[in-house]
Amino acid sequence: MKIPVHTASHQYDVLFGYSFLREAFASLTAITDRADRIIVLTDEHVWAAQGENFTQAFPFAFDVLVLPGGEACKNFEQYTACQTYLLEQGATRKSLIIAFGGGAVGDLSGFVAATFMRGIPFIQVPTTILAHDSAVGGKTAINHPLGKNMIGAFYQPQAVVYDIAFLETLPEQEIRSGMTEVIKHALISNAAWLEELFARPIYGYTAEQLEYHLSKGTQVKADIVAEDETEQSVRKYLNLGHTYGHAIEAASGYGKLSHGESVMIGLIYCLLLSERYGNITRDFTVRVLRYALSQQYPFEAVAKFDFDILLSYMQKDKKAEYGILQFVLLEEVGKPFVQKVDANTCREVDAELRQLLT
Ligand code: NAD
Ligand code: ZN
CATH class of the missing domain: 1.20.1090.10 (Dehydroquinate synthase-like - alpha domain)
Structure with missing residues (x-):
């Protein structure tokens, strides 16, 4: 299933399916073909639970940075770590970020993408139920010690690939x-x-x-x-x-x-x-x-x-x-x-x- 999102700044699709990562990305070659490299940003819980499934199904070569789990990745320290990683990997304005995780990874990765070299493309691959909300709409942010989501930008993804199979390891509290x-x-x-x-x-x-x-x-x-x-x-x-x-x-x-x-x-x-x-x-x-x-x-x-x-x-x-x-x-x-x-x-x-x- 495909839901188009039309915003004033950008149009993109939210793709829904079950165990369909390969198929979904095959339909996004207009975006992926332009990328000189792909960098996956994820967190430690998501990567432990679903990293293998992701790696098996994702159809392109990629580098991955595994961040602290959940909200612990949405801060200046991890934001800087992502930018440093991108620079060290030689990422350019043509590189593509994949946000693989829940709302925390999505919000951080979106803000990293919005600001790296004044903005590079990113795709959201949500792994939580909540992220059906957070991955769509372009609100990106990190937390400041004085307030949650205080530092951020409106920055829309190029696409959202929502694979329901990733939800199977979601803890009860997150459901x-x-x-x-x-x-x-x-x-x-x-x-x-x-x-x-x-x-x-x-x-x-x-x-x-x-x-x-x-x-x-x-x-x-x-x-x-x-x-x-x-x-x-x-x-x-x-x-x-x-x-x-x-x-x-x-x-x-x-x-x-x-x-x-x-x-x-x-x-x-x-x-x-x-x-x-x-x-x-x-x-x-x-x-x-x-x-x-x-x-x-x-x-x-x-x-x-x-x-x-x-x-x-x-x-x-x-x-x-x-x-x-x-x-x-x-x-x-x-x-x-x-x-x-x-x-x-x-x-x-x-x-x-x-x-x-x-
Ligand atoms: P989250 O990203 O912190 O994930 C919750 C926990 O579940 C984390 O520990 C994570 O590592 C783990 N996890 C995620 N997917 C998993 C999986 N498939 N299997 C096992 N473990 C998994 O939480 P969330 O509820 O997805 O997102 C909350 C964040 O989203 C907050 O920071 C909130 O501010 C933000 N948010 C943003 C928007 C927006 O419009 N941008 C909207 C709502 C919420
Ligand atoms: Zn909310």
């Missing part, structure tokens, strides 16, 4: 994390699809079912990015659940709770806010919460932090303009909107969430 973004895509776009998702547990999907849901999620993202590449308008909707979610993620220390686990908590918070500003009912919020609890999302994290701590993180969020909190909320499922919310209301709704969880 939970990634499925949050799928549920988020359904919440902002399509009530019928959301019902399909809630009709079954998030674990144990077949490859066909995963391809179905991930391609639907990618289509939602592609449509939004086509309309608004640099987040001036509708792209903000993709932040549903992320303001409160990022605060929980930051307060707990990155890496303890996964991104998507934190965002699931943020989604419930946004549904509670949407009861006030939109037409979401308490019954609906409770249904989503019950589903999330049944899938072992770690809501116990909320009780560990005072609201004031979460508020200070929310006010530092990139999306907070001049400290005023903005949330993406739902009029109803499929109808997102952006709403400014004062700190008092945020406090009241935080108390409602804590009450619901007792």
